Amino acid sequence: MSHILVTGANGYVGGALVSELLATTGHTLTLLDHRFDAPAPPGARQVLGSLTDHAALDEALRDRPDTVFHLASVPGALAEREYQLGFEVNLQATLALAHRLADQGRESGRAARLVFASSVAVYGDLGSGGAHEHQPALPALSYGAHKLMAEIALADLSRRGAIDAVSLRLPGIVARPPAESGHGSAFMSLVMRRLAAGEPYVCPVPPHATAWWMSLPCCVANLLHAAAMSTAAAPASRAWQLPVLTLSVDGIVDALARRYGPRCRELVSHQPDERITALFGRMPPLHTPAALAAGFRHDGDADQLIQAALK
Incomplete structure (x- = not known):
């Protein structure tokens, strides 16, 4: 054993x-x-x-x-x-x-x-x-x-x-509990949890911001x-x-809207913080062929990500 x-x-x-x-x-x-x-x-x-x-x-x-x-x-x-x-x-x-x-x-x-x-x-x-x-x-x-x-x-x-x-x-x-602190990337979880719960959310990065x-x-x-x-x-x-999904905040909101209804788009607003955006909102597409060949994986697409993250 x-x-x-x-x-x-x-x-x-x-x-x-x-x-x-x-x-x-x-x-x-x-x-x-x-x-x-x-x-x-x-x-x-x-x-x-x-x-x-x-x-x-x-x-x-x-x-x-x-x-x-x-x-x-x-x-x-x-x-x-x-x-x-x-x-x-x-x-x-x-x-x-x-x-x-x-x-x-x-x-x-x-x-x-x-x-x-x-x-x-x-x-x-x-x-x-x-x-x-x-x-x-x-x-x-x-x-x-x-x-x-x-x-x-x-x-x-x-x-x-x-x-x-x-x-x-x-x-x-994602999606981390709202009570967690200390993560500069907390917006990635909060936008999911707040919109899924039908609550408004002020996002600290712009709609086009991309993250892994x-x-x-x-x-x-x-x-x-x-x-x-x-x-x-x-x-x-x-x-x-590790392989990741490179998605914009808008792409995540769209996936949430497909799962929880179009009102999700009305619940989110943006007040960009330049430091958070620079560190976590400008991630380029990531290519990981060796990691994929070694058996590591990503979530598939935005809809599968939302389903797994919020189940």
């Missing part, structure tokens, strides 16, 4: 991933987070604490994991406002986890698979042309810089055979694929740019 560790297990993505893992058999789970909304389900052990807490990390790694899903992070906008917090969680704690896993791997002779939730924030400003999965990374936020630094460290430990890492560069995952979209179920499917796939032919970077 294999053992799986999930960091950030109580979060938006973590909670959905844990639900999927609990629905399958053949493994046990350790869940690490700074808070839990419910008692540990059968087959899982909860560890309450921050990834930056050495005692909590020791407890989380007590049962040597075969697979680790590392989802815990400080989101981008919050990490930009509170640099030290982002540095400690997004970089230092990630490196501490990776090196502890490497130590365990050397002791056991078996490298753990580490699936790292990186981010498209590693790219920075992509300009108006198309983008591809080997796009140079030039982060414009500390969050993206720390994710990129972590990717490089994980790739080096994988080169040495100490761990077996797969870094996934995640886009905006992925539903939560699609994200979880890609994480699970990353844990099971062979890494024999993985790139030296161990980083995969």
